[in-house]
Amino acid sequence: MISENSSTSAPTRRKTRRRKTAHLKLVPESRELRERLRARCEEVAATLDKSRPVGKDEMEAISRQILAEAELGEGYVGWIMVTLSSAFWRDQISSIPPSRRLFLLPHCLKHAEGCPADYDEYGLDCKTCGACSIADFRGMAEDMGYKVLVAEGSPIVLKIIVSGYVDAIVGVACLNVLEKAIDKILLAGIPCMAVPLLSSDCRNTSVDEDWVLDMIKVPYSEQKPETRSYLHLMRAAAKLFEEDQLEVISPKLRGGQRISELNGHGLSGLDPIAATEAIAYDFLTKGGKYSRPFITMAVYDAMTGGDATLPQGEKVIEQWPIGVKRTAMSIETFHKASLVHDDIEDDDQFRYGEETMHSRYGIPTAINVGDYLVGMGYRLVSRESKDLGAEKVVDILDLLADAHQRLAEGQGAELLWRDSLSKRLRPIDALKIYALKTSPAFEAAFFCGLRLAGEIDTYVDAIKSFARNLGVAFQILNDLKDWEGDSNNKLDAGGDIIGGRPTVLWALALEGLAEEEQAELERMVEDQDRSTGEKIHRVKHLYEKANVFEQANQLVDKHQERAEAIANDIQPEELRQLLHYLIDSVLERHSEHQPTIQIPEPSFSSPLSILAQP
Numbered sequence: 001m002i003s004e005n006s007s008t009s010a011p012t013r014r015k016t017r018r019r020k021t022a023h024l025k026l027v028p029e030s031r032e033l034r035e036r037l038r039a040r041c042e043e044v045a046a047t048l049d050k051s052r053p054v055g056k057d058e059m060e061a062i063s064r065q066i067l068a069e070a071e072l073g074e075g076y077v078g079w080i081m082v083t084l085s086s087a088f089w090r091d092q093i094s095s096i097p098p099s100r101r102l103f104l105l106p107h108c109l110k111h112a113e114g115c116p117a118d119y120d121e122y123g124l125d126c127k128t129c130g131a132c133s134i135a136d137f138r139g140m141a142e143d144m145g146y147k148v149l150v151a152e153g154s155p156i157v158l159k160i161i162v163s164g165y166v167d168a169i170v171g172v173a174c175l176n177v178l179e180k181a182i183d184k185i186l187l188a189g190i191p192c193m194a195v196p197l198l199s200s201d202c203r204n205t206s207v208d209e210d211w212v213l214d215m216i217k218v219p220y221s222e223q224k225p226e227t228r229s230y231l232h233l234m235r236a237a238a239k240l241f242e243e244d245q246l247e248v249i250s251p252k253l254r255g256g257q258r259i260s261e262l263n264g265h266g267l268s269g270l271d272p273i274a275a276t277e278a279i280a281y282d283f284l285t286k287g288g289k290y291s292r293p294f295i296t297m298a299v300y301d302a303m304t305g306g307d308a309t310l311p312q313g314e315k316v317i318e319q320w321p322i323g324v325k326r327t328a329m330s331i332e333t334f335h336k337a338s339l340v341h342d343d344i345e346d347d348d349q350f351r352y353g354e355e356t357m358h359s360r361y362g363i364p365t366a367i368n369v370g371d372y373l374v375g376m377g378y379r380l381v382s383r384e385s386k387d388l389g390a391e392k393v394v395d396i397l398d399l400l401a402d403a404h405q406r407l408a409e410g411q412g413a414e415l416l417w418r419d420s421l422s423k424r425l426r427p428i429d430a431l432k433i434y435a436l437k438t439s440p441a442f443e444a445a446f447f448c449g450l451r452l453a454g455e456i457d458t459y460v461d462a463i464k465s466f467a468r469n470l471g472v473a474f475q476i477l478n479d480l481k482d483w484e485g486d487s488n489n490k491l492d493a494g495g496d497i498i499g500g501r502p503t504v505l506w507a508l509a510l511e512g513l514a515e516e517e518q519a520e521l522e523r524m525v526e527d528q529d530r531s532t533g534e535k536i537h538r539v540k541h542l543y544e545k546a547n548v549f550e551q552a553n554q555l556v557d558k559h560q561e562r563a564e565a566i567a568n569d570i571q572p573e574e575l576r577q578l579l580h581y582l583i584d585s586v587l588e589r590h591s592e593h594q595p596t597i598q599i600p601e602p603s604f605s606s607p608l609s610i611l612a613q614p
């Protein structure tokens, strides 16, 4: 039997989990079996400790026990995890009024052959023809006050919830989409309920409709939410860069107008001395994930009791010394500076859906604004002696300067390789570049949080190693995603080849191929006789021949395992849980499933405008 209160605060030993998951995402075929399993999930969920979100491994272990009890195989594990999570979060959803809930529907529920609805920037514009259940679900949810979105994908949902327009998500989705949502949304402690689609076919799908109606009708009761969540910290990190907040936390030195208020009249209306500051502040508000300031704030919170993850976390964060917020802000400011310079180095044309800084203002101005942001990052900390204490400020500045130099070394190594004639590269060298390019930013964010809370001596080795392994695994995963044509990141597969980046995939291929094929690979970058498509096709073939993708996945596993081993042994418990959450959310694995149709993602320039749509 599943023990009561299976979810406790005791450390959980974790194991690596890279594997194919398609066979774990079956939907119980008969309604009778689905009902029986759902009832059992509700019984088990009632016994779980609700004070913190259930971890992914823990949730899977409990789900497997439920299946073992029912003498069923592991095929339904994914479905049980979603159903169990939904039962776990039901009370918390109930504590949130419907007007603060987002109801998310997939477009594949529509009647594909006859649906008269079009897609616009807000997703599917249902014409309520009645041929599918979307109109009914939508109508009922809107009558109750829900915000409704017919769209898909956890990134947009995460942005909407972090922006503060809703506090909970209820939705219908296939198990492939829900698998990703677990990493991005559920583990952060964001209340979420879902009814899985009965298939993952992307077309003319169906769902247990009465379950969806039950979910929409979860009544509002004024009970207090009780589960810990990183949502307040995520929101606080993003809020630092809202225009008004930014100017309060880091008052402008030159005052003056905002770029957003120029209404397309160019910069001519600006005082030339104030213009650089105005452009820099404008760029800081443009977007991003704010993961670095989140890490600093979350580590600081974990080391000072973890109260910001409680339901009253927003008020807790408001009381923090402003020096904590300025330090978190400085990390993102350095990151933004590096993006401005990276975009020049790579001559990228778009960033955050807009023209890059150098495309808009020219390279000299962009370099200068990047420099301004670097100065701003240091200044945000250097003036905080009174609030934080001089010793702490010196230590944090030293940590930042160290990270800054190592990041520049990593970027420099990449640029020099890109521009050199020889394209030789050993896997060990690629990994060293990764460690320098990615890890110092994670490391600085961790150390700043730790130092803001106290001394860091006992954490130095563990955090350095954790950041290195997490950063390297993250970078290799990015390389692998480059070959999936990840629509969130790159438009086409193989962008790293076209950009001439020194990847571990390239190095592994050179190591594994015969001499003749190595030479062909090396010539490929400069080969003017082949089209881009031909080059990518051929490189992919050579990569597959050298078994590069499998080897790279094994490297991700190895670094993830190391990061997990470090997280397992770290104390206090709040920090241990945070490290595990970061591993799960940063190292998001793509499912083998690829949608067969491309649907335009709603734009996200204004979340409020999306949600205001009828």
Ligand code: SF4
Binding pocket: 109, 110, 111, 114, 115, 116, 117, 126, 127, 128, 129, 130, 131, 132, 133, 134, 135
């Ligand atoms: S109800 Fe809406 S989504 Fe469904 S088929 Fe009709 S127009 Fe399309």
